[in-house]
Amino acid sequence: MIDLKFQFDGTDKKIEEKEYDVIILGAGPAGITAGIYTGRALLKTLIVEEKMIGGEAASTDRIENYPGFPEGISGLELMDNMKKQAEKFKTQFLMSTVHNVAVSEEKKTVIADQGEFSARTLIVATGSSPKSLGIPGEQKFKGRGISYCATCDAPFFKDKDIAVIGAGNSGIQESLFLLEYVRSIKIIEFLPHMTAEKILQERIKQKNNVTFYLNSKLRSINGSQTVESVTIEKRETGEKTELPVDGVFVWVGLKPNTELFKGMLNLDDYGFILTDEFLKTNIDGIFAAGDVRKKILRQVATSVGDGALSAYSALQYIESLHSES
Amino acid sequence: MIDLKFQFDGTDKKIEEKEYDVIILGAGPAGITAGIYTGRALLKTLIVEEKMIGGEAASTDRIENYPGFPEGISGLELMDNMKKQAEKFKTQFLMSTVHNVAVSEEKKTVIADQGEFSARTLIVATGSSPKSLGIPGEQKFKGRGISYCATCDAPFFKDKDIAVIGAGNSGIQESLFLLEYVRSIKIIEFLPHMTAEKILQERIKQKNNVTFYLNSKLRSINGSQTVESVTIEKRETGEKTELPVDGVFVWVGLKPNTELFKGMLNLDDYGFILTDEFLKTNIDGIFAAGDVRKKILRQVATSVGDGALSAYSALQYIESLHSES
Numbered sequence: 030m031i032d033l034k035f036q037f038d039g040t041d042k043k044i045e046e047k048e049y050d051v052i053i054l055g056a057g058p059a060g061i062t063a064g065i066y067t068g069r070a071l072l073k074t075l076i077v078e079e080k081m082i083g084g085e086a087a088s089t090d091r092i093e094n095y096p097g098f099p100e101g102i103s104g105l106e107l108m109d110n111m112k113k114q115a116e117k118f119k120t121q122f123l124m125s126t127v128h129n130v131a132v133s134e135e136k137k138t139v140i141a142d143q144g145e146f147s148a149r150t151l152i153v154a155t156g157s158s159p160k161s162l163g164i165p166g167e168q169k170f171k172g173r174g175i176s177y178c179a180t181c182d183a184p185f186f187k188d189k190d191i192a193v194i195g196a197g198n199s200g201i202q203e204s205l206f207l208l209e210y211v212r213s214i215k216i217i218e219f220l221p222h223m224t225a226e227k228i229l230q231e232r233i234k235q236k237n238n239v240t241f242y243l244n245s246k247l248r249s250i251n252g253s254q255t256v257e258s259v260t261i262e263k264r265e266t267g268e269k270t271e272l273p274v275d276g277v278f279v280w281v282g283l284k285p286n287t288e289l290f291k292g293m294l295n296l297d298d299y300g301f302i303l304t305d306e307f308l309k310t311n312i313d314g315i316f317a318a319g320d321v322r323k324k325i326l327r328q329v330a331t332s333v334g335d336g337a338l339s340a341y342s343a344l345q346y347i348e349s350l351h352s353e354s
Numbered sequence: 355m356i357d358l359k360f361q362f363d364g365t366d367k368k369i370e371e372k373e374y375d376v377i378i379l380g381a382g383p384a385g386i387t388a389g390i391y392t393g394r395a396l397l398k399t400l401i402v403e404e405k406m407i408g409g410e411a412a413s414t415d416r417i418e419n420y421p422g423f424p425e426g427i428s429g430l431e432l433m434d435n436m437k438k439q440a441e442k443f444k445t446q447f448l449m450s451t452v453h454n455v456a457v458s459e460e461k462k463t464v465i466a467d468q469g470e471f472s473a474r475t476l477i478v479a480t481g482s483s484p485k486s487l488g489i490p491g492e493q494k495f496k497g498r499g500i501s502y503c504a505t506c507d508a509p510f511f512k513d514k515d516i517a518v519i520g521a522g523n524s525g526i527q528e529s530l531f532l533l534e535y536v537r538s539i540k541i542i543e544f545l546p547h548m549t550a551e552k553i554l555q556e557r558i559k560q561k562n563n564v565t566f567y568l569n570s571k572l573r574s575i576n577g578s579q580t581v582e583s584v585t586i587e588k589r590e591t592g593e594k595t596e597l598p599v600d601g602v603f604v605w606v607g608l609k610p611n612t613e614l615f616k617g618m619l620n621l622d623d624y625g626f627i628l629t630d631e632f633l634k635t636n637i638d639g640i641f642a643a644g645d646v647r648k649k650i651l652r653q654v655a656t657s658v659g660d661g662a663l664s665a666y667s668a669l670q671y672i673e674s675l676h677s678e679s
Contacts, residue, residue: 096435110421325632335659
C-alpha cells in the first residue's frame with residue numbers, strides 16, 4: 030500500500046527566467062526523461078505541468094514492469110525519483126495551466142497562467158487522460174462517487190461496494206489495488222471478454238469478492254446526493270439491470286491531451302501527434318514524446334525511450350541553428 | 355567506486371527444458387526488458403547470453419541518465435536488478451555460446467554449446483561490441499596492457515600512465531572513471547575536437563593529469579612483454595611521436611553483434627539489423643531490439659523501450675498463430 034501523504038516538493042518555487050533552450054510540456058515519464066537529458070546536455074530547460082508531476086504514471090499504485098526495480102515501485106516514488114534526477118541537472122519545473130503556444134521563426138512561446146516563456150525548441154509530452162463515458166449521471170457525480178484514479182480516491186471507498194468500468198489492463202490492475210480497500214467490485218466490460226494481460230486476469234479471478242458483467246453496456250449512474258446504483262444493459266438481449274453500488278471507477282481508454290495543438294500539429298484521427306523516427310512533428314523545432322504521440326505501445330519503458338530520443342533530436346536541432354548562424 | 359567483487363548468481367543452473375515460447379538472444383537492457391515483459395505475459399522465456407549478463411551496460415561504472423535513479427547507479431547493479439526482475443516472472447537465463455540459428459515454419463532453433471533450444475519467436479538483442487583498432491601491436495597486447503572495459507581492468511593500472519583512444523562519450527566517461535586509479539591519461543582522438551557530451555567535456559577539462567592529442571592518428575602500440583608506448587601521427591603534418599604509457603584503453607565506436615545473422619536477416623551497411631516500427635525483421639517471428647538494430651540513439655533508456663515493444667510484438671505474433679490454428 031502506498032503512502033498517500035507522500036508529496037512532491039519544490040514545484041511552488043517562483044520561476045523568474047523567461048528564456049530557455051528547451052521547454053517541455055508535461056512532466057510524465059517522457060517529459061521528465063527529456064528534461065534529464067537536456068539538462069545533462071547543459072541546455073537551459075523548463076518543464077511545465079498543468080495537473081500532477083509524474084503524469085498518469087504517478088497515480089499508478091505499483092509499477093512492476095519498469096526495468097530496474099525487482100520488487101516493483103510505486104508510481105509516485107518512481108516519478109519523484111525522476112523529478113529529482115532532472116533537478117540535479119538544473120532542469121526547472123513549473124506548475125501552470127498553458128493557454129496557448131505561439132510559434133515564430135526564432136522561437137516558441139508558451140503562454141501560461143504564470144506568464145510567457147520562450148525557447149528555441151519545444152517538446153510536447155502532455156500524455157493522455159482517461160476517457161469519459163458520456164452517459165447520464167457521469168457529470169452529476171464526478172467527485173461524488175465517480176473516480177478515474179484509484180490511487181487518489183480508493184480510501185474514500187473503504188468497505189464499500191463499487192463498480193469498475195472496463196476490464197482492460199488499467200481496469201483490472203486498479204481493481205486489484207482497490208480490493209485492498211473495498212468490500213466488493215462489480216466489473217463491467219463492453220466486450221465479451223477481459224482484454225487485460227493474462228497475469229492480471231489470473232490474479233483477479235482468484236478473488237472471491239469480484240463479479241464480472243461481460244458483454245454489458247453501462248447505461249447510467251444513478252442516485253440522489255451520491256452514487257447509489259448503476260444500470261447496465263446486456264448487449265445480447267437488451268435486458269437492463271440495476272446494480273446497487275456506492276461508487277464507480279472508470280477505465281475505458283485514453284484520449285490524447287492535444288487540444289492546444291489542433292490546427293497546428295499534424296494529428297491522427299484520434300488526436301495523437303504524428304512524428305517521424307526522430308520524433309519531429311510537422312513544425313521545425315517541435316518534437317513529441319510519450320503517450321501523446323501516435324505509437325504502438327504506451328508504457329513507462331517506452332516513454333523514457335521517447336524522452337531520451339526527443340531530447341537528442343532537440344539538441345541536434347539547436348546545434349544546427351548554431352552552425353547556420 | 356563500484357565493488358568489482360560483486361557477482362551475478364543463478365546463471366549456472368542447469369537448463370533442462372528445450373521448448374519455449376520466446377528465446378531472447380542477449381542479456382543486455384533490451385533483452386532483459388523483453389524477458390520481463392514476456393515472462394509477465396506468462397510466455398515461457400529463455401534468455402541466452404554469450405559473454406556477460408547485463409551486456410555493455412554492466413561494464414559501465416556509473417549510469418546517471420537512466421530515469422529513476424537520482425544519484426545514478428552502477429551499470430552492474432542496474433543490470434542485476436533487471437535480471438532479478440525478469441527471474442521474478444520466471445524468465446530463465448543461460449550462459450552459452452550460440453553457434454547457429456535455424457528457422458523453420460513452426461519454430462526457431464538456437465544451436466548452442468549447451469544444446470538445442472526452440473521457440474516460436476526469437477528476439478535478437480545481441481547488442482554491439484567495442485570496435486578494434488586494427489593496428490600493429492593490438493593483437494599482441496590484448497589482455498596484456500590493452501583493454502576495452504574500464505570497469506573490468508582499471509585496478510590493474512593503479513598509479514600508471516595510460517592512453518585512452520577516442521574522445522567520444524565512452525572515451526571521456528570512462529577516462530573520468532579511470533582517473534580514480536591511474537596517475538595520468540593521454541587522450542588520443544582522430545578528429546580535431548572531442549565529440550563527447552558537453553557535460554563530460556567540462557568535467558574532463560577540470561582534471562590536471564589529462565593531456566589531449568587531438569587530430570591525431572594512433573599508428574602502433576609498442577613494447578616487449580607488455581605495453582611500453584604508443585606511436586601517434588599528427589594528421590596535419592604527418593609528424594610521428596612516441597608516447598610512453600603502461601596501458602591503452604580503446605573506445606573508437608561499436609560494431610553490431612550480427613555475425614550469426616548475415617544472409618538471414620536484412621542488415622544495413624554497418625551490419626545493424628533493419629526493423630519496422632513493430633521491431634519485426636524480415637523473417638516472421640524474429641524481432642530485434644536494442645543496440646543491435648539500426649536506430650538513432652543507443653542508450654539504456656531507448657533499449658528498455660525497444661525491449662518492451664519487441665516483447666509486445668512477439669506476444670501479438672504468438673496470439674496470431676493461435677487464432678489461425
